[in-house]
Amino acid sequence: MLQNIKNVYYDPVLIKKIVSKIKKQADTLDREIDIMHVCGTHENSIVRFGLRDLLPESIKLRAGPGCPVCVTSTRDIDAIINFALKNDVTIMSFGDMLKVPGSEYSFHSALSLGLDIKMVYGVEDAIKEAEISKKEIIFFSVGFETTAAPIASILSEVFIPDNFSIYSVHKFTPNGVYELLKSGKINADGLLLPGHASVISGLKVYEKIADEFHLASVASGFEPLDILVSVYMILQQIIDKKSVVENEYKRTVAYEGNKKALRYMDKVFHLDDSIWRGLGNIANSGFFVNEQFKNIDASYKFDIVYPENYIEHKKGCRCADVILGNAEPKDCPLFAKICTPSNPIGPCMVSDEGTCKNVYDAGSIE
Amino acid sequence: MCVGIPMQIVELYDEMGGVVEAGGVRRHCFFTAIDDPKVGEFVLVHAGTAIGKIDKDDVEENVKLIEKCILG
Numbered sequence: 001m002l003q004n005i006k007n008v009y010y011d012p013v014l015i016k017k018i019v020s021k022i023k024k025q026a027d028t029l030d031r032e033i034d035i036m037h038v039c040g041t042h043e044n045s046i047v048r049f050g051l052r053d054l055l056p057e058s059i060k061l062r063a064g065p066g067c068p069v070c071v072t073s074t075r076d077i078d079a080i081i082n083f084a085l086k087n088d089v090t091i092m093s094f095g096d097m098l099k100v101p102g103s104e105y106s107f108h109s110a111l112s113l114g115l116d117i118k119m120v121y122g123v124e125d126a127i128k129e130a131e132i133s134k135k136e137i138i139f140f141s142v143g144f145e146t147t148a149a150p151i152a153s154i155l156s157e158v159f160i161p162d163n164f165s166i167y168s169v170h171k172f173t174p175n176g177v178y179e180l181l182k183s184g185k186i187n188a189d190g191l192l193l194p195g196h197a198s199v200i201s202g203l204k205v206y207e208k209i210a211d212e213f214h215l216a217s218v219a220s221g222f223e224p225l226d227i228l229v230s231v232y233m234i235l236q237q238i239i240d241k242k243s244v245v246e247n248e249y250k251r252t253v254a255y256e257g258n259k260k261a262l263r264y265m266d267k268v269f270h271l272d273d274s275i276w277r278g279l280g281n282i283a284n285s286g287f288f289v290n291e292q293f294k295n296i297d298a299s300y301k302f303d304i305v306y307p308e309n310y311i312e313h314k315k316g317c318r319c320a321d322v323i324l325g326n327a328e329p330k331d332c333p334l335f336a337k338i339c340t341p342s343n344p345i346g347p348c349m350v351s352d353e354g355t356c357k358n359v360y361d362a363g364s365i366e
Numbered sequence: 367m368c369v370g371i372p373m374q375i376v377e378l379y380d381e382m383g384g385v386v387e388a389g390g391v392r393r394h395c396f397f398t399a400i401d402d403p404k405v406g407e408f409v410l411v412h413a414g415t416a417i418g419k420i421d422k423d424d425v426e427e428n429v430k431l432i433e434k435c436i437l438g
């Protein structure tokens with residue numbers, strides 16, 4: 001079954017057909033159309049398959065705030081590094097997070113200061129480590145709802161040793177996008193909704209966004225044909241003067257979301273204001289551990305002191321603009337000169353979901 | 367980080383976990399976030415957990431939608 005799916009979504013004949021239909025739509029519209037996606041994995045597919053080159057000049061695909069490690073504030077990174085250096089604890093997190101620069105150090109570079117840091121593939125690795133370790137284990141828990149919900153389900157169901165806790169910097173995409181649109185920091189004619197985050201949240205949460213900001217919105221898969229068909233669907237809405245939520249990724253996204261995963265997410269986390277790196281405090285956009293689970297909440301369990309001053313982006317780094325889709329990596333004077341994946345100056349150069357890293361990798365391939 | 371890989375359930379330890387496979391690669395997977403996992407079913411795996419099922423009807427519906435966009 002999966003092989004058949006792949007064949008359809010990469011079929012060059014189908015791709016040519018949809019591209020020619022998009023060209024006809026672009027001619028009808030006769031103006032520039034900005035489509036923003038809010039998922040780093042979409043950016044990865046768009047760059048890897050050269051989809052921007054297939055689209056007419058007037059149809060722009062812009063990367064928005066869709067990379068979870070890119071929006072993790074240095075305030076949180078600095079606070080956890082400082083705490084761990086003064087206390088006998090091990091920090092564990094996903095590989096993508098380790099090289100993200102804080103004000104001065106990343107988790108990885110703080111190894112040189114004696115930080116005990118380990119990489120995990122999932123929260124269960126950190127729980128297992130806690131079972132065999134005598135030290136306190138803090139899991140630096142990062143990701144959008146795609147990651148927060150499954151982590152919540154595991155934390156609810158498995159035995160958790162006393163020396164395990166999580167520090168949640170999880171963010172909720174729809175509320176972040178809503179507030180950024182409301183403040184005018186981002187704007188677009190259409191939204192490509194995140195495929196895998198929507199598996200959890202469902203699509204109803206995006207109706208308010210589509211309606212209030214008149215945004216043609218389509219949840220999209222990640223194969224080349226998925227993204228092109230979603231662009232076609234967005235353009236058709238714009239031509240028909242509609243701004244509703246549609247689902248291109250029907251094989252995976254249910255309109256109502258994953259109800260079981262959502263129940264777990266509500267059980268373990270609640271939403272509150274959260275700092276997004278370089279974008280400031282965003283209302284109701286972060287997941288924090290519920291009172292009922294306070295024993296595994298590192299911010300309750302330990303006296304974590306937040307730095308008074310922290311540097312979100314170093315001088316010259318345009319990450320904040322890149323994350324908002326207001327600048328491209330090539331607009332940054334440091335891109336590929338000083339800032340590279342082996343020496344990332346800003347967070348957008350670290351993970352495969354970071355816009356700068358994606359563009360850098362595509363350039364390296366050429 | 368939002369990468370999801372479609373994989374097939376090949377073994378169930380219990381309702382909570384088992385083994386999934388794709389392209390000859392097998393790995394442990396939690397089924398805590400989905401209802402009623404069964405051997406043979408396809409799931410979307412993210413960070414070691416199945417976050418959704420992929421069923422045949424939905425796949426067909428998806429292909430129909432794409433045909434409609436391309437041919438319609």
Ligand code: SF4
Nearest residue numbers: 318319332339346356
């Ligand atoms: S190239 Fe590096 S320094 Fe420039 S915006 Fe991207 S991450 Fe920041």
